[in-house]
Amino acid sequence: MSKFSRRDVVKGGLTVASLSALPVGIPGLAWGATENEKIIAAAKGAGGGDLKGMIWSNYYVAMTPSMERFKQATGIGVGSIQDISIFVIPQRAMAEALSRSPEFDFFHVDSNMIPSLASAGLLEPLDGYMKKADFSIDAVGTYGNFMRYKGNTYGVPTDGNVHVQFTRKDLMENPDEQKRFEDKHGKKLAYPVTWEDDQQLMEFFHRPDQELWGSANLRNRANGVTWWYMYFYSAGGFPFDDDMNPTLDTPAGRYAVETYLNIKKVSHPEAPGWGTPQMIPRITTGKAFACQYWDGIIALNENPKKSKTAGKWHYSLAPGSKFSGKLIHRAISSPLGAILVNKYSKNKEKAAYMAMWWGSLKNSEEIVADRVNTFHDPWHTGHMTSDAVKTAYTPGGIAAIETSLKVASPPIYLTGYLEFQDQLAKNLSEAYVGQKKADRVLKDTEEAWAKIVKRIGKRRLKKELGSYKAVFPKVDVPT
Amino acid sequence: MATEAAAAIPGEIRAGKREMTQARAVRRFKWSVLSVFIALMVGVLGPVLFLQLYFSFHDFSIYLGSWWDAEFAGLEIFEEVVTDPRLGIAIVRSVLFAAGSTLGCFVIGFGLALLMYRPFRGQALFYIVFILPMLTVPIVIAYTGEMLLYQKGPLNDVLSWISGQDVNVIWLANARMALTTVMLLEIWNWVPFSFIIMIAGLASLPKEPQEAAQILGASKWRIFLEIQLPLLRPVIILAIILRFLEAMAEFPKAWSLFQGGPGSATETIPIYLYITTWQYFEVSKGAAMSYVVMMIMIAIVLAAIYFLRREKRALDEMYGAADEDRAG
Known part of the structure; x- marks a missing residue:
């Protein structure tokens, strides 16, 4: 006589099936790991190193503390940036596309440039890396679709301009x-x-x-x-x-x-x-x-x-x-600042994890709620209930942002x-x-x-x- | 023996040989300088110009693959460029801008040079003050200008104070005014250029004709009009042409203040070229446009060289005649 009932077998089968659906690329990760822990675990597999990005310092300053923490945890950090305005980065990024240059690992640019930059062959799809880190863009409404083009995800938002x-x-x-x-x-x-x-x-x-x-x-x-x-x-x-x-x-x-x-x-x-x-x-x-x-x-x-x-x-x-x-x-949502990864870069995987790190709830909350460097605005569902973000934007402001994000258009x-x-x-x-x-x-x-x-x-x-x-x-x- | 042999060589032959050696040395010097420029042209500019030429004849789109796979388009892109009304308007705008700002720079620069070319106490200080705008970065001039030129800004305040009326010129947002605004900033930026050239020209004028006229009782105005001005003509032409060419290429002030607007009021050749190449990413059209513009500029330079040569010939003839008179 079997000790297991048919119901137990079915339950067990379901458990196995659901476990198999879990990301397989994060070895040794404890059950219930946080979003940040998953990103760190996946990034460790990519090896350490310094990245080079094209980003406006007005945005970058608020992202530096979280970058430092990521560097400590994974060895992946940002070594240098080209500090130019987000309004001229599209042109500079396109020049990189023209020359197929591996010089920059990531670009912080208006996400509405995704179709043009992807068509010019510059952008690396991030879906594979996101799967490895079990990461998803948890944006208000359909706002995450601003990062998608022809079925691929090409960016992680940092600034929900609306x-x-x-x-x-x-x-x-x-x-x-x-x-x-x-x-x-x-x-x-x-x-x-x-x-x-x-x-x-x-x-x-x-x-x-x-x-x-x-x-x-x-x-x-x-x-x-x-x-x-x-x-x-x-x-x-x-x-x-x-x-x-x-x-x-x-x-x-x-x-x-x-x-x-x-x-x-x-x-x-x-x-x-x-x-x-x-x-x-x-x-x-x-x-x-x-x-x-x-x-x-x-x-x-x-x-x-x-x-x-x-x-x-x-x-x-x-x-x-x-x-x-x-x-x-x-x-309208334009420009929407997002991290896009250079397809020609040798560090594209590392850059992808860096982007996800900045896009995680914990880190993006810190970036968005910064009272001094106010270039990043809320976009994550978690920002809408965050006390720190509410303090910076007022409860009324956050309510307006949330409803506006729900009808955000490109x-x-x-x-x-x-x-x-x-x-x-x-x-x-x-x-x-x-x-x-x-x-x-x-x-x-x-x-x-x-x-x-x-x-x-x-x-x-x-x-x-x-x-x-x-x-x-x-x-x-x-x- | 050697001395005898040397003595046997007639003086004319010796002078001829010396001239030949001198000419060879000059030629050698010329080539040593020129070869650097030629090497730079061939090594640096050459490939760029060649690549630009390639783009001009190939229909390249950044979205449709590599540039080396682009389809040959013959003269199609050039045809598109020369029939583009927007470029035509941009050329007219650029010419108006360059002409206006050149005239302004020249009149003020020449005026200052006339005031300054005779030594006086504290002259060095004035020199520094007058030259300062030229040493200022154009983008700084644009932003400083912006702050001065708001409707409720200091310039309108000063004009109101001077005129005793409420002056409310909209320098930065009126489509009819915008190009003039950039022109005024350009004039302020580059007056020193005309000033330096004209003061050098004035200082190098021969003193004798002016002194002779003075002795004969000619007024200062007549000396200026009939002696100084004709003698200065080659310098004037040079100052005007160099400034005009430079003004045709003005970009930083117009772009940082207006980005082609309001409307399209400040869309000059460089602005339209930039928009076409780096906003529309029409690399081929931008390259063909650059060539068309380069041809226009070359035509202007050739005309300038023609005028300069004519002026030099006229001066040479004049000095030649004067020398003959003196010899006679």
Whole structure:
């Protein structure tokens, strides 16, 4: 007689089956090992050594303590970096792709460059290494898809840049203002839900004579286009049809251009020349009523040592649009700082583990919650409940970031991202400053885009459409 | 014997031999200097230019494989470049920018040189002050300029104070003003260049004609107009052409302040070239554009050489005539 019942055999079989599904590449690891322990165990198999990265020191400084710990644990550290702005790393990384250089082991770059850099043959897929370390990107909503392209994972995020609505709470909650607004518009003063609400509020509070401008949204050539995507996507637009023909000159596209240009009424006259270095001080010194801005500014805003408006802001989801017949919210995420690994590097495995180490909950929490070096913003599900992160971003700020991440959308997530974007940016900027008629913006952009599609290859880009669409959120109104 | 033999050689032959030896030495010196440049050209610039030429004739896309596998495109890429209206506008913008800034640099630089070329107490200090902008890194000039040029910045304040009116020029965000803004910064940056050349030119002018005119009662203005200015023409042309060529290539200030914007107001040749090559990654088009631009620049240089030679000939003739008069 067997001592085991049939149920015991089935249970035992299930246990064996589930154990066999566990990662096999982490020898000698105790049951219940933490995420960091698993990464260390896998990295030890790759051997020690110093890596060379291309990363902006504004980002790197906050990552150094965790790097040092990884070096102590595994012998893998960062020996040197090329310290250049994240905005010029795409160009430099592409030069590395052109020369197929093994010089750099990793690049910290806007993840929207993944399709272009992968197409240029520079990027190493990380899935194999992630499996070895039993690592997964635990991002809010579908945010982790920003790292994926054509079925592979090419990056680990460090900075979850997403646009959040900033509205001046002190003005919104002022009873006199509430009465004046109600008298003027016949409705209660409320935080904006749609772009139209946002425009109305900005116009109401636009008081240049009191050094208060309605909007602090950027409208320079380099950044202004970022806002346009939000208007366009939330109106139900998508920039290409299934045959890769540009579909910008559509009702959604025209709505987006109109919304984009309307802001001029409530913007500072110098806005077409201003980027973040000029606009951020205006936000923190109280010279703006509202804007959609990168979430990192919340930490700056709420730091009384650096901001005159600490405690005066209300953070929420960026407005949406009912243009398509239903309310859709889309918050842009660009640039999203991520570590990408050089395929030509001899240290690619080590660099992959380094990236995972920085992307683990424990380490990324420390990086994101840094009150001095505020270049990394929350993205991990664990950041949303972290006390340290909440202290830096305020509970209200974190709530806004979490809902925004759930509807985070990319710019053009295709090979040729920068080309597509600059053509659109140039035309929008020309219309904003009066060099071009508004109705030419989309027509001219479509013409230019058609040429780009032809140059890069329609067939190739059609294959990428799936990855582009997969980055989009699955919800329209996040809770 | 040797002395006798030497004495037997006529003086003319000896002088001729000396001239030949001198000429050989000069030639040898020339080649020793030139050979370094030629080696650099062949060894460093040569491969780059050749590679650029290769890209110009091959339809290379960074996304479609290796550059050595790129398809031969004949003159197609050049055709695309010369029919690109955006490049045409960029050329016009660059020429306007270069012409405006060169004129500004020259007028101010020449004016300062006229004030400074005669020695006076404290001259060295002024020299240093005037030359400082040229020694400043262009990117620093751009950022300093930015801080000065905000609508509520110090420059508008100073202009308001001087004019007694509220001056609110939008230097950095107005599409009609942006190129002028870069031009003004370029002028401030490079006035010393024109100043140095013109002060050297003024200092090297022969004194005799000026003194003679003075004795004959000519006014300072007339001396300047009829003696100094004509004698300075080759120097003026040189200063203008060198500055113009340099201004055509201006990139750091325009890029750091405007990145081609607002709109496309500051999209000059170097900016458009950079965008094409390093933002659009159209390496082949960028290479072909570089060649087209290089041809334009070579044409400008050849025209400059022609004018300089003509001026030199005219001066040589003038001095020759003067020498003959003196001899007569």
